[in-house]
Amino acid sequence: MEHSVGTVIDTVGSDEKDEKENNDKKTCDSEPVVYQLVRVEGDGRLVPATDDEVMAVEQLLEGEKREVKAIRNDKGCLSSEVFSKSDLEGVIQSGNTDDSKKLNARLENIKVMLQKVKQEERLLLSSESFNHSPKCMTIEDPASERSKSSKACNNKLQPEITSREIMPRFLELNSIHNFEVGSAEPCSGPTNGAVSSKSSISESCTSIFPDFSIIRGEICLDNFSIRELQEAFRATFGRQTSVKDKLWLKRRIAMGLTNSRHVPSTSFTIKDNNIILSGAKEGEPERLQQSKNEAESLSMSIRVINASPQEFKTSLNSNMTDQQLSGKRLGLSPSNHDVNDENCQMEHCAAKRMRKPTKRYIEELSELETRECTAKSYSCMKISEYSHFPSKRQIKPVCDGKTQRRIFSTRHVSVGEFSFEVPYVLRTTTRRPRKNFVDLMEYYPATISHMVKTAVMIPALEEGKGNGSRSREIVSVPVQILQQSAAGEGDVKMNTKTLNREEDLDLDDKGLDANGDTTYGYANTRPAPKASARRKHHRAWTLCEVRKLVDGVAKYGAGRWSEIRRLAFASYSYRTSVDLKDKWRNLLRASLAQYPSKKEAKNLSKQTTVPIPTSILSQELPPSASIFKRSNLPGSASQHIPGCCLSANSSLLSSRRTSFRSGSALKARGFLDALLMFAEVLEVIAMGSSACWTFALVLPSLIAGPACMSANSGLVPI
DNA sequence: GTTAGGG
DNA sequence: CCCTAAC
Known part of the structure; x- marks a missing residue:
């Protein structure tokens, strides 16, 4: 029994039914539901039963309980649905008028749905009789025996009503049992008992159980199309939705079905009103809850669930009934108002948002699909295996009573009609590796390879352990190893120190930079693989x-960040081209903030290259300093051919340049061409610079022509 | 893979 | 420094 209720006051009957059974003993790994025996007084008060009354009822129910046990062993989850339905009737009758109206309205909706489903079901049954054989097969001998004999339920039941009236639930159970075992006899009539009946047993039997006949207790929303999800949404909330976001729909439906707002953003399976995350154990409510929370950020995963949309609709209805009921029972005051408001808001948002999916979204989606493809062969294998014992797997897939392990952190992947569980941890290995992971490998190949192996072994472990074995231990293995590696390898930190020293002393071409630091950062942050882990260690x-940046920009031009990085920041491997770009932007901002002059603003708007901050330039590049340090580029052997000296400053350059282009100032063709090629470089340096620079244009050869005047040529101070 | 730009 | 779109 899966209700999240501790104590339930059961008012199933009317005043005639003074006493009811209780003390259900759980026989399957599920959440306990304690029913308190009460007597309904004439004025409607509920008075706890005395011990004597309890004992009397227990004796009375003794025989029935055995049967119920047998049933629950196999169909515990199913049973809960029936109980819920039964309870609902009582609730509706005793509820206040407001809520009753709401419920009635909903139930009307359910009724329609149930009718549809029933029709479809009839068709199915007539065409392929006992197609639910897997389920039938799960009922084991004792129950099976009984169910055979009870096949004539409908016939037998009527005369027995009086004697059984005090235990309508068990009757219902029997009915269900009956039906499952193969009674294809359709129970006639639409389901209206839930709304109007006085817990008539015949109605319970004839109108309710068919609709629960194919409940599996699990709903895997992943299997449904958007349209089906919308349908499910309508069934759950009683209103249409135009939202086409599958995830949103699934979450909303799950919220509705489970009365929970803690619905993971990833995949999940609904089982008996609970969102099953990472296969949390049903018998451990608090753990389940915890798991729910944790799973907010984790994927979850799955057992093989064979559920068609049709089946889903049916079970959805029942779940919905149950949900309403449990809401009532809990006295939760379902706060439909709030929920609906929230629904509307969310729906509005989702409908409004037609945002183009981000790359990451697409990436993850494709990743998922890839998994699905690779999982297909695997699934075929498993399915054929399950066909022998299908129902057990489906109903009690994650119970691992022996190990009592916390089920945790798995990922839901659905393939067609089937869903799978894959360990979430694999995601970490499928992510694009950190940039410096290779460096890490170089330094600690043994450790890393061990980690990788361990991570790779996880799926094998998972598979070997069988269907429902997802434990925290598995997930934590690589983390522990990483922690060990972080703690055990002292030289990691040593490297950091080395790096820092290098940085402080500003040594170039050490070739050691960053490796140590990033290694340390990686190992250090790995155990918390969230946003913070991905963040690069801050380096001022x-x-x-x-200085190098400014040099680089002057040399190669702003925007050629990768080139600057490659040539000027070769020894600063931790600075990416993006970093350079960002830093340059910040420098410019600072410069602008310092000198928000009109001229600069104008330059900024006009030019892609903006003034180099005066403060920086004055610091780093005094007029007499070498602006263009002749780089060690191959083939740049400098042949100083003096004689062609240009004097430029910010105010003169543009006019100079114009004259260069026009060729009016300099007649030499080769030289002119060379100057034109340098014009941009000069502009980079001089535009916006208030300093007056003197350049010497060094021409390797005037005769050689422009080809020699590329960036390889240099400017040297006079 | 690189760059630009928003955050 | 991260993330994303655009190229």
Whole structure:
């Protein structure tokens, strides 16, 4: 029994039924539901039964309980549905008028749905009789025997009503049992008992049980199309939705079915009003709850669930009934108002949002699909295996009573009609590896390879353990190893120190940079693989780096960040081109903030290259300093051919440049061409710079022509 | 893979 | 520094 209720006051009957059974003993791994025996007084008060009354009822129910036990062993989850339905009747009758109206309205909706389903079911049954054989097969001998004999339920029942009236629930159970075992006899009539009946047993039997006949207790929403999900949404909330977001629909439906707002953003399976996350054990409510929360950020995963949309609809209805009931029972005051408001808001949001899916979304989606493809062969194998014992697997898939392990952190993948569980941990291995992972490998190949192996072994473990074995231990294995590696390898930190020293001393070409630091950061943050783990360790920009950046920009031009990085930041491997770009942007911002002059603003709007901050330039590049340090580029052997000296400053450059282009100032063709090629470089340096620079244009050869005047040529101070 | 730009 | 779109 899966209700999240501790104590339930059961008012199933009317005043005539003064006493009811209780003290259900759980026989399957599920959440306990304690029914308290009460007597309904004439004024409607519920008075706890005395011990004597309890004993009397217990004796009375003794025989029936045995049967129920047998049933529950196999169909415990199913039973809960029936109980719920039965309870609902009582609730409706005793509820206040407001809520009753709401419930009635909903139930009307259910009624229609049930009728449809029943029709479809009849068709199914007539075409393929006993197609639910897997389920039938799960009922084991004792129950099976009984169910055979009870096949004539409908006939037998009527005369027995009087004697059984005090135990309508068990009657219902029997009825269900009956039906499952193969009674294809359709129970005629639409389901209206839930709304209007006075717990008539015949009605319970004839109108309710067919609709629960194919309940599996599990709903895997992943298997449904958007349309089906919308249908399910309508059935759950009683209103249409135009939302086409599958995830949203699933979550909303799950919320509705489970009365919970803690619905994971990833996959999940609904089982008896609970969202099963990572296969949380049903018998451990608090753990389940915890698991729910944890699973907010985790994927969950799955056992093989064979459920068609049709089946889903049926079970959905029953779940919905149950949900309403449990809401009532709990005195939760379902706060339909709030929920609906929230629904509307969310729906509005979801409908409004037609945002293009992000790359990550697409990536994850494709990743999922890839998994599905690879899982297909696997699934075929498993399915054929399950065909022998299908129902047991489906109903009690994650129970692992022996190990009592916490089920945790798995990922739901559905393939067609089937869903699978894959360990969530694999995700970490499928992510694009950290940039410095290779570096890490170089330094600690043994550790890393061990980690990788361990991670790879996880699926094997998973598979070997069988269907429902998802434990925290499995997930934690690689983490522990990583922690060990972080703690055990002292030289990791040593490397960091080395790096820092290198950075402080501003040594170039050490070739050691970043490795140590990133290694340390990686191992250190790995156990919390969230956003913080991915974040690069912060490194303040040193003066030298800034200098190099400015040099690089001057040399290669702003925007050629990868080139700058490659050539000027070769020894700062932790600075990416993006970093350079960002830093340059920040420098410019600072510069602008310092000198928000019109001129600069104008330059900024006009030019892609904006003024180099004066403060930086004055610091790093005094007029007499070498602006273009002749780089060690191959083939840049400098042949100083003096004689062609240009003087440029910010105010003169553009005019100079114009004159260069026009060729009016300099007649030499080769030289002019060379100047034109340099014009951009000059602009980079001089535009916006208030300093007056003197350049010497070094031409490897005037004759050689422009080809020699590329970036390889340099400017040297006079 | 690189760059630009928003956050 | 991260993330994403655009190229």
